[in-house]
Amino acid sequence: MSASPPSRALRVGVVCPYSFDHPGGVQFHARDLAEALMAEGHEVSVLAPAGDDTPVPPYMVSAGRTLAVHYNGSVARLAFGPVAAARVRKWLEAGQFDVLHLHEPAVPSLSMLALWIVEGPVVATFHSSLVRSRSLQIAYPFVRQSLEKITARIAVSEDARRTLVDHLGGDAVVIPNGVYVDRFAAASADPAWTGTPDRPTVAFLGRLDEPRKGLGVLLGAVEQVQRAVPGVRVLVAGGGETGAEQVAAAGPGVAAAVELLGTVSDEEKARLLTSADVYCAPQTGGESFGIVLVEAMAAGTCVVASDLGAFRRVLDDGAAGVLFHNGDSADLAATLVRVLTDPQVRAGARARAAEVVRRYDWSTVTAQVLAVYEMAVAGRDAPVGQDPSVLRLLRRGKGEGKGEAR
Numbered sequence: 001m002s003a004s005p006p007s008r009a010l011r012v013g014v015v016c017p018y019s020f021d022h023p024g025g026v027q028f029h030a031r032d033l034a035e036a037l038m039a040e041g042h043e044v045s046v047l048a049p050a051g052d053d054t055p056v057p058p059y060m061v062s063a064g065r066t067l068a069v070h071y072n073g074s075v076a077r078l079a080f081g082p083v084a085a086a087r088v089r090k091w092l093e094a095g096q097f098d099v100l101h102l103h104e105p106a107v108p109s110l111s112m113l114a115l116w117i118v119e120g121p122v123v124a125t126f127h128s129s130l131v132r133s134r135s136l137q138i139a140y141p142f143v144r145q146s147l148e149k150i151t152a153r154i155a156v157s158e159d160a161r162r163t164l165v166d167h168l169g170g171d172a173v174v175i176p177n178g179v180y181v182d183r184f185a186a187a188s189a190d191p192a193w194t195g196t197p198d199r200p201t202v203a204f205l206g207r208l209d210e211p212r213k214g215l216g217v218l219l220g221a222v223e224q225v226q227r228a229v230p231g232v233r234v235l236v237a238g239g240g241e242t243g244a245e246q247v248a249a250a251g252p253g254v255a256a257a258v259e260l261l262g263t264v265s266d267e268e269k270a271r272l273l274t275s276a277d278v279y280c281a282p283q284t285g286g287e288s289f290g291i292v293l294v295e296a297m298a299a300g301t302c303v304v305a306s307d308l309g310a311f312r313r314v315l316d317d318g319a320a321g322v323l324f325h326n327g328d329s330a331d332l333a334a335t336l337v338r339v340l341t342d343p344q345v346r347a348g349a350r351a352r353a354a355e356v357v358r359r360y361d362w363s364t365v366t367a368q369v370l371a372v373y374e375m376a377v378a379g380r381d382a383p384v385g386q387d388p389s390v391l392r393l394l395r396r397g398k399g400e401g402k403g404e405a406r
Contacts, residue, residue: 009041010373013097015088016048017078017109019065020056022239024207025291026103026127029156029177033101033369034059036178036362040370047091047110049079063087063110078109088113099123099373105150106168115146121376123152123369126172129159129288129310151376154369159310160288173372177291178365181357184298187270195277199231200340203276203301205269205292206283208240214282214306215243219250220329221336222257228337237261237272273299277346278339281305284327290314293321294360297353302346304335320353 016030023031027048034044038059050062063079064087088110092100099121102111106126115122153172155161161172195201202225206213215236225232234257236243247258264272273279279296283306290311296303303321305311315321322345324335339345358364 009043010037010098010377011096012037012042012044012373013092013095013100013114014044014046015100015102015111015114016046017104017107017111019049019051019079020060020062021049021051021054021065025177025289028291029125029127030103031057031060032178032180032362033366036366037370040366045091045095045097047088047114049084049110061091063091078107080108080110080113084110085113085117089117092118099376101125101369101373102150103127105147112146115149118149121151121373121379122149123154123372123376124150125154125156125175126160126164127156127288128163129157129286130163130167151379152372154372155288157289157310158313163288175365175368175372176360177289177294178362179291179294179298179357179360181298181361184270184273184295185300187267187274187299189275190268190271193235193272193275195233195275196231199233200229200277201233201235201275202278202280202336202340203235203237203272203296204280204282205237205264205272208236208238208243208246210240212284212286213238214284214327215246217282217284217306217327217329217332218280219246219254219258221333222250222254224330224333225336225340226253226257229340232257232340234258235261235272235276237264237269239263269295270299273301276301278336279303280332280336281311282332283308283311287311294357297321297350297357298360300350300354302339302349303353304332304339306332316352316356319349320356321349 014030014034016027018026020027030046034046037044044059046060047063048060049064050056051065056062063084100118101123102114103125104127105111105115105124147168153170154175155164155172156177158174161174164172193201204218208215222234236258243260247255273296279301281290281293287308287310293303293305293311293314297320303315305315305321305323306326307323308326312323322335322339325331
């Protein structure tokens with residue numbers, strides 16, 4: 001059985017359920033995958049919600065505005081209903097795609113609508129990691145029959161695969177999120193964010209008004225870190241209306257060390273990660289992968305992260321970064337002090353990260369996705385993700401992807 005990419009250029013339709021008005025991990029994944037596929041010579045169109053005034057790339061078709069829905073500890077902006085369905089149908093008819101790639105098809109938005117309508121090869125990627133999801137339990141009766149139309153299932157991590165198995169049944173191959181590693185490695189440091197021996201910098205990126213992103217855990221550690229490293233600066237980037245309130249509530253000493261940067265562009269994010277001495281990921285749950293950890297690793301920055309299962313796997317069980325006890329500000333503080341004051345700890349983590357991060361480069365990830373497309377288009381009898389031979393094939397293709405496919 002061949003694992004080579006398709007011998008001809010494919011017409012690929014990619015559906016993202018979440019709005020590009022407030023982009024996050026799934027949106028960036030869909031965007032970057034589209035660009036990686038186009039770089040390989042394939043024709044790609046992305047359908048996603050977006051407001052009329054939201055700039056979108058030329059290969060993206062807007063499905064219009066969304067409603068805000070609380071989902072997985074976050075606020076998801078989704079498009080559903082007759083108008084959205086009509087736009088999905090029109091896009092599918094115009095595209096005449098060889099393969100349709102849906103992201104999060106069990107979420108009540110565009111991907112679910114497309115799955116109801118489409119006929120032909122369908123690949124679905126599952127991103128969410130949930131211990132228990134009432135929303136998925138409610139959605140299951142509405143998508144059960146439609147899920148049988150999926151030719152191939154992909155999960156971005158073992159955590160996402162387990163969520164799929166537990167809530168929706170079936171299985172999936174694990175293909176991680178991708179990162180353009182060389183772009184982050186080549187980013188220039190920004191003097192305004194670059195640490196010095198007496199004023200090291202710790203960076204955080206995340207939505208500030210979502211408790212699971214862990215800003216409160218980080219703020220609870222700052223005072224203890226200040227006692228050991230008086231000049232420490234904590235650079236906090238991300239959107240949300242509660243950031244200033246949280247910092248002020250932490251006390252004047254903490255507020256003096258924290259700099260709120262607001263929302264940053266992709267280029268600014270790369271410069272920030274390259275500039276910082278440490279990237280801190282204090283998320284407390286709901287994370288299936290941890291793309292920003294990979295971006296920090298690619299930028300050559302030492303990562304300190306909570307010991308969530310997904311983060312532990314990305315960081316090679318702690319060899320490519322330093323882990324602390326989830327939700328424990330005191331342990332985070334002790335870990336940050338150790339990392340900031342010991343150059344050898346940082347150097348060791350960075351060296352291993354430089355090796356590990358290559359498995360997440362889009363050149364590797366795209367080849368794995370194209371192998372799935374090839375089998376979906378070929379109309380294999382057994383759905384990909386439930387065929388043991390396909391699982392073995394993708395494991396071989398991943399090589400050193402320890403812990404990601406089982």
